[in-house]
Amino acid sequence: MSDRTAPVVVIGGGIAGLLAAHELARHGVAANVYEAGPRIAGMAATHTDEDGFSYDVGAHFVTNRFMAALGMRAACRTLPRYGEVVRLGPDRHPLYPIGLLGVPRFVRSAIWEKVRRPKRDLLVAADRFRRDFGRALADEVALPLLEAWSGLPADELSSSVIDKLPTSLAKTIWLRAAQRITRRAVMIGYCKEEPSATGVFHVYPEGGIAAICGHVADGLASPVQVSSPAERIYTDGERVIGARIAGQEIETSTVISTLPINRLSQLVEGTDRLDRFRRFQFRGLVLVNLKLTGRQLLPEVIVWTPKGFPYFRVTEASLAMPWIAPEGKTMILCEFGAQPGDDVWSLSDEAIIERCLSTIGPMIAGVRERFIGASVLRQPLGYPVFALDYEPDRASLATEGTGIAGLHSVGRNGEFDHILMEDTFWRLRRRIPGIAQEHLKATHDHHVMSRPR
Numbered sequence: 508m509s510d511r512t513a514p515v516v517v518i519g520g521g522i523a524g525l526l527a528a529h530e531l532a533r534h535g536v537a538a539n540v541y542e543a544g545p546r547i548a549g550m551a552a553t554h555t556d557e558d559g560f561s562y563d564v565g566a567h568f569v570t571n572r573f574m575a576a577l578g579m580r581a582a583c584r585t586l587p588r589y590g591e592v593v594r595l596g597p598d599r600h601p602l603y604p605i606g607l608l609g610v611p612r613f614v615r616s617a618i619w620e621k622v623r624r625p626k627r628d629l630l631v632a633a634d635r636f637r638r639d640f641g642r643a644l645a646d647e648v649a650l651p652l653l654e655a656w657s658g659l660p661a662d663e664l665s666s667s668v669i670d671k672l673p674t675s676l677a678k679t680i681w682l683r684a685a686q687r688i689t690r691r692a693v694m695i696g697y698c699k700e701e702p703s704a705t706g707v708f709h710v711y712p713e714g715g716i717a718a719i720c721g722h723v724a725d726g727l728a729s730p731v732q733v734s735s736p737a738e739r740i741y742t743d744g745e746r747v748i749g750a751r752i753a754g755q756e757i758e759t760s761t762v763i764s765t766l767p768i769n770r771l772s773q774l775v776e777g778t779d780r781l782d783r784f785r786r787f788q789f790r791g792l793v794l795v796n797l798k799l800t801g802r803q804l805l806p807e808v809i810v811w812t813p814k815g816f817p818y819f820r821v822t823e824a825s826l827a828m829p830w831i832a833p834e835g836k837t838m839i840l841c842e843f844g845a846q847p848g849d850d851v852w853s854l855s856d857e858a859i860i861e862r863c864l865s866t867i868g869p870m871i872a873g874v875r876e877r878f879i880g881a882s883v884l885r886q887p888l889g890y891p892v893f894a895l896d897y898e899p900d901r902a903s904l905a906t907e908g909t910g911i912a913g914l915h916s917v918g919r920n921g922e923f924d925h926i927l928m929e930d931t932f933w934r935l936r937r938r939i940p941g942i943a944q945e946h947l948k949a950t951h952d953h954h955v956m957s958r959p960r
């Protein structure tokens with residue numbers, strides 16, 4: 508082995524860590540992936556239960572483009588449909604976002620707002636949503652949803668959260684039309700790093716979303732080291748010099764972390780540069796999967812519920828992926844915004860399932876007769892919260908990274924950004940060549956300096 512192959516330390520065996528190691532290998536740099544838990548995949552895990560229902564913990568929706576880039580397209584099925592609606596009333600479910608244009612009061616107030624308010628930078632989410640969408644749509648739909656999945660009032664949130672939403676209405680209409688014609692779930696809004704197009708559509712890997720992690724892990728030169736938590740990252744104040752993993756000291760000049768950025772800052776020694784990220788907050792989710800008899804119980808795959816329900820969204824993923832539930836049965840996922848320790852988080856499984864059953868009746872008739880069982884998952888890292896309070900630090904993380912040479916924080920939680928798996932992939936594809944070069948140079952310089960003269 509030459510001096511130039513000292514492995515990069517990759518922290519986390521979720522999709523981001525695995526993709527980072529995969530991309531480093533493409534650039535001739537060895538990496539070891541350390542996962543704290545007993546298995547890989549993190550938030551991209553898939554479970555199949557004894558009744559034959561298959562659940563993806565976080566992600567459900569990936570594209571043919573992403574899967575082709577990983578060499579997995581042949582092992583995926585194409586989704587026949589995908590759609591999102593907003594529940595405005597018992598029989599009113601306009602398609603998101605196009606159908607909302609059919610609601611006269613939304614259109615009137617959006618036009619009024621555009622005329623009345625000059626286009627200028629608005630830093631507060633509530634102001635920006637009202638200006639961009641109109642007061643009626645903002646107050647009745649957008650802001651209640653934003654507050655449910657952020658856990659903060661919209662006037663305490665940064666307007667930069669809006670940049671995370673798909674914006675071009677004309678393109679959305681075009682893509683919806685393509686969906687109808689091609690009878691494929693053309694991707695709208697699931698990736699921002701690469702453009703949407705009529706030829707980019709949703710697919711689903713055989714074996715579930717976790718199969719993506721399995722495939723990437725199998726292609727790595729070194730197996731992922733599970734039950735190996737990163738405990739410390741050592742710096743000399745300016746740059747990374749090593750790490751402690753599961754009690755073992757490791758020399759390295761490069762660490763790629765997929766940990767939540769607020770957690771990463773607690774691991775770093777020798778500098779206080781990351782301390783400002785400690786107060787960043789994530790919004791948790793309680794995910795309740797109801798197993799029911801019947802199919803097509805919801806009007807669309809995703810129904811947003813800005814009002815009248817304790818959960819902000821319900822999903823019938825089997826409308827898009829019929830194979831994840833046994834014939835004649837379905838699953839309805841109810842998503843509650845929650846914070847570890849709060850009232851919703853602390854409800855027992857029985858109590859939160861009962862909350863779903865007792866409130867979902869207006870959307871699903873006879874839900875109790877249909878009920879077969881349910882599973883409950885508490886996910887503390889649902890969404891990064893873009894609080895106004897720390898917006899300058901969030902923006903600096905996005906543009907300047909950690910500020911410590913050799914320490915790279917990547918992925919949805921590491922970058923503290925509303926990105927999905929494909930975004931993570933393309934971002935890594937762009938970032939890794941520079942990281943690989945920097946690593947090879949640092950390793951080489953280190954060996955030159957430490958060589959006896």
Ligand SMILES: Cc1cc2nc3c(=O)[nH]c(=O)nc-3n(C[C@H](O)[C@H](O)[C@H](O)COP(=O)(O)OP(=O)(O)OC[C@H]3O[C@@H](n4cnc5c(N)ncnc54)[C@H](O)[C@@H]3O)c2cc1C
Nearest residue numbers: 519521522523543549550565566567568736737918927928
């Ligand atoms: C409700 C929901 C729905 C979503 N839907 C979609 C979707 O449809 N499509 C899509 O593309 N994306 C979706 N996503 C996003 C996607 O699931 C995540 O972006 C992705 O799984 C995050 O991967 P990651 O590797 O960045 O983080 P994680 O999956 O969290 O991986 C981090 C890993 O690090 C490990 N770890 C923690 N501490 C340590 C330590 N000290 N040392 C070593 N390892 C450690 C953890 O155990 C974990 O395995 C969704 C997310 C949520 C929450």
